[in-house]
Amino acid sequence: MGIRYNKITDKHPREIVLLKSFPCKYGKCSFCNYIEDNSIDENEIDRINFPVLDMITGEYKVLEVINSGSVFELTPGTLKKIKEVVIEKNIQVIYFEIYYGYHNRLKEIKNYFQGVEIRFRMGLETFDNRFRIEKYNKNFSLNEKDFKALSEKIYSVCLLVCTKGQTEEMIKKDIELGLKYFKNITVNIFINNGTSVERDENLVKWFIKNYKHLQNDDRVELLIDNKDLGVFEQ
Template identity: 50%
Template sequence: MDRYSKITNKNKREIVLLKALPCAWGKCRFCDYIEDNSRDRESMITLNRDVLSHVTGEFGVLEVINSGSCFELPKETLTDIRTVVREKHIQKLFFEAHWIYRSRLDEMREFFGIPIVYKTGAETFDYHFREHYLNKHADFRDAEELSRYFDSPCLMVGIQGQTKEMIQNDIRLLKQFFKLGTINVFTNNSTDVKRDEELVKWFLEEYRELEHDPSIEVLYENTDFGVGD
């Protein structure tokens, strides 16, 4: 499992994949990432401390991810991150949080004392597909409502049941309401959600220009950020 990497093509930053307590929701239909969660606090703290020791501060920007939300990281790990921020002169953090934490985002901003870019797994702006098929438990009604809380949504494309029109609308709304975003091309995993190969092929051809869009990062594989397994 790779847990430290550098992103050097868009929005240069270091990135760490840490271990955390179980995801507070943990019922998204498409997600098996939560298998990286743990209840062994001591081992998590030790592992996370080792991963954080690789941070150099080279870009002044650090992204911290885990298999859930940043609020599920142990308090000791949050303190370790703050120490790294201060010692390595980190000027900006990227964190990810589920919609259910939207009222608590300022807690992290106050704790770290530097700007935080909040990512969130929106998956799609199509309410019915997100809530009734993907079981995301993120009941925002539209992109504008989500943008009141979060800076950078993560969308998924290439799932059986999606349509070209849904993807086109998602990308249009992403660019309309957000300065940053991530698009994940779905990869089959241990869940019953399946990849639509024809839809993926269409997306890759139709949105080839996104490779050159500095505001949108496209992940063709789960490990494209250099972390994960």
């Protein structure tokens, strides 16, 4: 049984919900087993999501919505319910997830939630194009110009670290570039999950020794365990 609602109280206090959604439009990332939470039954999705959204109190005025895909894969009913809760609880800031392929459609969400600050998080995983495409099967390639353009639309990127094939140098560079271009980064230490991507224990030891201080950096969300946000679907 999973947990779909939690409060983050330490850094960037907010309420967080894990919602069910339609299948991720991309759905080919080699490290992701998360898409098992998807459904094609719209009624079932809303039936699961509505009680979760009813738990929101609005006490921090900030809400993070995560789902196994992008905000664009939430059902119309769930989006409408989020909007009602946001108005009723006077929420000022919402975090949503998006896949890169949607980066030209972000205005649709901003227009739908007018008057609320929308912060988009995107799974970039690494700034190394070759590694992202070949190892993570995330099929897009970006250059400096793209990162600059993206940084104007996207609040935060998620970086996946300590996987086999990565080097210390790559991780160092990823964190450097993440902080250079974006207001915020989420750094996720990979945990084996039955996919073809594997965790590198030596890199984990090196990373924790050298980067644990990121926990105190206001611009960084460091997930040593992917359950650190307190929401997960078993």
